[in-house]
Amino acid sequence: MNKAAAKLSFTAQLLRPAKTTDGDFSAFVVLPQAVSEQLPRRGRTSVDGTLNGHAFQATLEPDGQLSHWLKVGKALLEASGAKVGDTVALDIASIAKELEPKLPADFQGALDAAEDAKAVWDATTTIARIDWIHWIESAKQAKTRKSRIDGACDMLASGKARVCCFDPSGFYSKALSAPKSAE
Numbered sequence: 001m002n003k004a005a006a007k008l009s010f011t012a013q014l015l016r017p018a019k020t021t022d023g024d025f026s027a028f029v030v031l032p033q034a035v036s037e038q039l040p041r042r043g044r045t046s047v048d049g050t051l052n053g054h055a056f057q058a059t060l061e062p063d064g065q066l067s068h069w070l071k072v073g074k075a076l077l078e079a080s081g082a083k084v085g086d087t088v089a090l091d092i093a094s095i096a097k098e099l100e101p102k103l104p105a106d107f108q109g110a111l112d113a114a115e116d117a118k119a120v121w122d123a124t125t126t127i128a129r130i131d132w133i134h135w136i137e138s139a140k141q142a143k144t145r146k147s148r149i150d151g152a153c154d155m156l157a158s159g160k161a162r163v164c165c166f167d168p169s170g171f172y173s174k175a176l177s178a179p180k181s182a183e
Contacts, residue, residue, distance in 0.1 A: 007093045010035045014072065016084040017179040027072040027084050030178050031060065036067035039094055043168025044130050046099040049092035052080040059099055059130075060092075061178070064170035069178040098126045101133045110149045117156035124161045132156075135166045138175050 012029040039045050039060070045068065046059045056076050060068035070090075082088050103111075111118045121129070132152055139145035152163070170176025 016182040024073040046095040047092040063178040064176040117153040120156040
């Protein structure tokens, strides 16, 4: 069976994030490493799945430990009947064609102002766009984020379609992690 289409079934505990700025971010699940190892990428990976039998489509985030985590929004939490602290049943299968990433407003504005960069951006693959956005969003400080956006526009304008020297798993750079649990 194609690795990208294999259905992976597991159980995991629903955790509450200690803090979030996203009003829809109600809970999260850290995938068991053995499940994550069967996914096609260590970085962001799009999946179709079910949580307690309720369908969803999402992009898993890398946790920096060679595994992934899943953001569970309010609608899915309510539809599944699950509560934070519950152990839930999940089935996931990676999507052959990655979901198009949401372009952050600040990066969109910078691309709109840089015609050459925008042309290369539009010609890149979805996976490359996922990595560019992930690199920008993984910045911890506003100053670093601004620098990465400026650098991305410069690199794209020069014809570079992929971000260089970025560890999309966060394992080697220790730049990424799952949210802290509120416990």
